Amino acid sequence: MWSTLPTEMKLAIVDVLDMDDVKNLAQVNHDTYTACLPSAFKNVNLANLQALQSFMDNVPRSYCRYIHSLELCTETTQRTMHTRSVTNIVISLLAASPCIEKLVLNTSGSLHHSIISCFGHLTRLESLSIHNSGPEEVKPLSERLVVAIAASVPNLKRLSLDRVSRSVMHAPELHGVSPYIPLVTGDDNIPDHPLLGPDLYLPSLLRLPTLRELFIRDTHLGDPRWATVPVNCKLQVVDLGSCFHENEDFNSLCIQRIMGAVGKTVDEFSLTTAVSDVVFAKPAVTPLQKLRKLHISPFFPVDSVVDTITNLAGSPIESLSMQCYPDDVVDVCAALEDFLTKRVERGAGFYEKLARIDVSVTANDMSGPLDPEEEAECKEAEQRLKELCRDLRLASRFSKTLPPSAASRLARSTGLVPTRLASHSDGRVRSMTL
Incomplete structure (x- = not known):
């Protein structure tokens, strides 16, 4: 049959x-x-440089055309390879994989700029993530490199960057001054880009017309050109993280500046730092005129929750979600209760479109489990908030999620992620080692 x-x-x-x-x-x-x-071969995950080399040695190149989702990491526990050699391996894989739609590139520092040209041939690539898994002070990932790569993808819609370092070429004012931000030197050999020319600084990402979702985390966002560069994209989802080298006030100003530049089209926004600028609370002038979904990260200062949510009242927010660690549950629930009480007191016109509130509790690798008394306090706080939401006819949901590192470990331990493919003498891949 x-x-x-x-x-x-x-x-x-x-x-x-x-x-x-x-x-x-x-x-x-x-x-x-x-x-x-x-x-x-639809979804391939290569967890380190050894897995990447094994894949290229054992898998026929013709099989790469089946790859739609690719995650690869260039970290190695063996002897360090020259950057150009590692780059050539990655180029070989990407050149043989024209059907990639989603690419996650975890690299220890920068790759050689020769990799830029191969991205122009990935016409189906819509989601690109580039993360620096190495120590930023020793192996920085150049903003010039990632901007040039992103600008080379013909149909890029979703871009996620993590721990990208500013270039001395574009941020000379940061060189040698406190708080001593890790900077990249020697990346002036990256050639000008056909679209952006020499302007390969992070704010130039806003000039990419196809871009719809932008995620930037653990990266210095202090470039003043975020407010002046021409905005040619229509961002719908924005997630901006703080730079841990800077203080909260500085990070807040940076994020507000970017929000002001791109806010007119944003539907979904994630916050990691407080927003104090009252312009966001005025519907007639707020740049976030279409914001419907607001997410608040677990790094957000709990004592700023009420003020920040209030200061975003100018947006037509329908859904508010907060992510927090177990030891912050009681405080987060109390803050949301205070906000909802203020909503009732303010009456019509203040968050009138709000329809649901969600709280997600994320396990913290750095702290142990709560004791029974703390668990009971959390459950009581959750119940009070649920009842208040029900009284106000708001949908609500409480859930628990794994931190990214734990989720990755779980995926590998349960065999969900293929990390190496083994072949036999005839070249046919007959088994997957997971």
Whole structure:
């Protein structure tokens, strides 16, 4: 029966199977093996440089055309390879993978700028994440490199950057002065870009017309050109994190400046620092005229929650979500109660479109579990907030989530992420080591 099915139907069936079932089915015969290839290689995760090298050594290049989602890391526990050699391996993989739609690149510091040109051929790539997994003081990731890469992707819609370092070329005022922000030197050899020219500083990301979602975390956002660069994109989702080298007031000013520049089209925004500028509370002048979903991160100062939410009253916010650590649950619930009490007191016109409040509790790797008494206090605080939301006819949800590091470990331990592919002498991939 299986052998009589048309190829299209076989592919559709394989596409809904679990990876273990795909591996087992691939052993039936050569035709079935071929039908399993698109699903087997649709999502590839290479956890380190050794996995990347093994993949390139054992997997036929022709199989790379099946990759739609790729996550790779250039970290290594063995001897350090030259940056140009590592870059050449990454280029070889990307050049053989024209159908990539989502790419997560975890790199220890900067790669060689020769990698920039290969991104122009990834016409299906819409989601790009570039994270620096190395120590920023020793192995910085150049803003010039990541901006040039992002600008080279023809149809980039979602960009996520983590721990990107400012270039001395674009931030000479930070060189050698307190608080001694880690800077990149020697990246002046990165060539001018056809679209941006020499202006490869972070604010130039706003000139990318296809960009719709922007996430920047643990990165210095103090470049004043965020307020002056031409905004050619229509951002709908924005998530801006603080720079831990700077204080809260500085980070707040930086984020407010960027919000003012891009806010007219933003539908969803994530905050990590307080917003004190009262202009956001005035519907007639607020730059966040379309903001419907507001997220507040676990790093946000709890004592600023009420004031910051109040200062964003000029936006038509429908959904408010807060993420917090277990030991902050009681304070977060109390802050949200205070805000809702203020909403009732202010009456019509103040957060009149608000329809739901969600609280997500994120496990903290740095602290131990709560004791029974603390657990009881948290449950009581949650219950009070739920009852208040119910009285005000607001939907609410309390949930628990894993921190990114724990989620990654869980994925690997449960076999959800393929980290290495093994092949036999005939070149056919017959098994996946997870």
